[in-house]
Amino acid sequence: AQSVTQLDSQVPVFEEAPVELRCNYSSSVSVYLFWYVQYPNQGLQLLLKYLSGSTLVKGINGFEAEFNKSQTSFHLRKPSVHISDTAEYFCAVSDVDTGRRALTFGSGTRLQVQP
Amino acid sequence: GAGVSQSPSNKVTEKGKDVELRCDPISGHTALYWYRQSLGQGLEFLIYFQGNSAPDKSGLPSDRFSAERTGGSVSTLTIQRTQQEDSAVYLCASSLGVGPEAFFGQGTRLTVV
Numbered sequence: 001a002q003s004v005t006q007l008d009s010q011v012p013v014f015e016e017a018p019v020e021l022r023c024n025y026s027s028s029v030s031v032y033l034f035w036y037v038q039y040p041n042q043g044l045q046l047l048l049k050y051l052s053g054s055t056l057v058k059g060i061n062g063f064e065a066e067f068n069k070s071q072t073s074f075h076l077r078k079p080s081v082h083i084s085d086t087a088e089y090f091c092a093v094s095d096v097d098t099g100r101r102a103l104t105f106g107s108g109t110r111l112q113v114q115p
Numbered sequence: 116g117a118g119v120s121q122s123p124s125n126k127v128t129e130k131g132k133d134v135e136l137r138c139d140p141i142s143g144h145t146a147l148y149w150y151r152q153s154l155g156q157g158l159e160f161l162i163y164f165q166g167n168s169a170p171d172k173s174g175l176p177s178d179r180f181s182a183e184r185t186g187g188s189v190s191t192l193t194i195q196r197t198q199q200e201d202s203a204v205y206l207c208a209s210s211l212g213v214g215p216e217a218f219f220g221q222g223t224r225l226t227v228v
Contacts, residue, residue, distance in 0.1 A: 032215040034215075034216075036219075042221060043119075043206060043219040043220050043221040043222050044206065044208075044219040045219070046216060046217075046218070049215070049216060051215065090158065092158075094215050100163075100171065101146060101148075101163065101165075101210060101215055101217070102148060102160045102163050102171065102174070103148075103150075103158075103160065103217065104160070105157060105158035106157075107157045108157065108158075
């Protein structure tokens with residue numbers, strides 16, 4: 001069984017400030033890791049993914065995340081946010097070994113960028 | 116098509132009625148997923164189709180929910196005898212083969228009154 005924990009339900013931040021959205025996971029098997037973004041009344045858009053290799057992955061819109069196996073974390077960061085980054089962000093995992101590709105999601109973090 | 120297409124975008128139905136939600140995956144994608152997004156439960160996996168294999172139905176919440184995928188392409192999620200707790204956004208996603216990256220549609224917002 002897998003679980004994903006996003007500790008912060010809401011993160012308010014001022015425009016041009018840095019931000020970190022936290023994600024921790026629990027799994028008995030190796031996992032792939034993802035961050036998705038959801039703008040109001042939209043579907044989910046993939047921001048970035050970790051499949052293998054370098055633990056620092058870069059995604060769209062200036063976001064990056066670092067996979068830390070020992071801490072079972074995959075925190076999302078951006079050095080300078082914009083108003084347009086206001087959205088809900090979801091961390092997710094899927095199995096590597098079983099081939100079951102269904103995603104297990106965290107509860108989401110609402111990023112609110114203020115002017 | 117260019118992306119995953121879902122219809123209708125919004126559906127209001129009376130309690131006890133049946134509804135059908137449609138998903139058109141990205142052309143060539145052999146894997147298709149249905150998820151449900153609700154305020155109380157977050158994002159939940161419902162069902163997964165991969166090629167001609169038997170679907171993974173482990174996430175379906177009750178026997179009122181069913182899904183089929185015809186010709187390895189379009190999928191229909193059917194909810195029979197709808198209840199108010201079925202109100203949610205139903206999201207469809209597809210992926211290429213067994214690749215882990217899934218692409219999502221815009222969702223169908225279902226409201227049961």
